[in-house]
Amino acid sequence: MRDINKIAVLLFVRNAYEESKYKQLVKGESSKNVLLFKYLNKRIVNTVKQTNYDYFVIDCTNQHGDSFAERFKNAFKSIFEQGYDAVISLGNDTPQVSSDTIHEVVHQFKNHDVVVGKTNLGGAYTIGLTKYAFSKCSFESVDWSTSHVVESIEKRAIFQGSSYVQLATVYTELNTHSDLKLFIQLLIEKEISLVEDYFFLGLIPPVNHHYNYRQLKMNALQIGVTEIRGSPAA
Known part of the structure; x- marks a missing residue:
């Protein structure tokens, strides 16, 4: 060793x-x-x-x-x-x-x-x-x-x-718009679980996705996830 x-x-x-x-x-x-x-x-x-x-x-x-x-x-x-x-x-x-x-x-x-x-x-x-x-x-x-x-x-x-x-775990990489859409879809389908779900879900307008955006927002707030307003500190 x-x-x-x-x-x-x-x-x-x-x-x-x-x-x-x-x-x-x-x-x-x-x-x-x-x-x-x-x-x-x-x-x-x-x-x-x-x-x-x-x-x-x-x-x-x-x-x-x-x-x-x-x-x-x-x-x-x-x-x-x-x-x-x-x-x-x-x-x-x-x-x-x-x-x-x-x-x-x-x-x-x-x-x-x-x-x-x-x-x-x-x-x-x-x-x-x-x-x-x-x-x-x-x-x-x-x-x-x-x-x-x-x-x-x-x-x-x-x-x-x-x-x-x-390492055993394979993670989803973000390089293109398609990658981001896939990542968000995996969040929606609960294939990926992150505390920051709501931040990512807000990046692409809900009209582009087939999900109940309002309900997802309520779910996020219920588990203590808060909306990120403005830019994170640099």
Whole structure:
């Protein structure tokens, strides 16, 4: 069993305005799109704060490198250079990620050097690396921005001799308007359960969905979910 004591979380994100340029989750409503990404960025920070782990937000203002692979690698490197034994990366595009996700990755570090959580699109909602795995990892060999991200990470881990594990839970990834519609539909059908149900249900007008919006609002209020008015704090 390896000795992994000092662990940090890497939040590798764009700020809400930059993100909204690349992803139109809410079509035709730029202000609502920015609001969504502000919310998602704030949410992932609050999720990490529920744990006792140090965290680092590395966004477009402090990312370095010409390619995604280079910027992502440099983000990990900057944290490992501060003496951490392992780093857990999270993005903002999988709202189902919780503090339990982080604890599960930490638990897997007891026996594995590479820990990955897979999305429904084949991407990774979390990548955890020990310092050993990072020292041998080739970020350029991963098929980033494809449906083969997790598959290529696994192949690379096996090739470099790092012990690998994939988390059992697959989460829904938000990259397009269609992804958001699917996510909301899964909320409606109770396939996904989040405290923030009402916030997401309010993003797309109810006329686009076949559900009783008024009743869903009442249900949300009855279980203590309050409507989010205005932009979450940046």
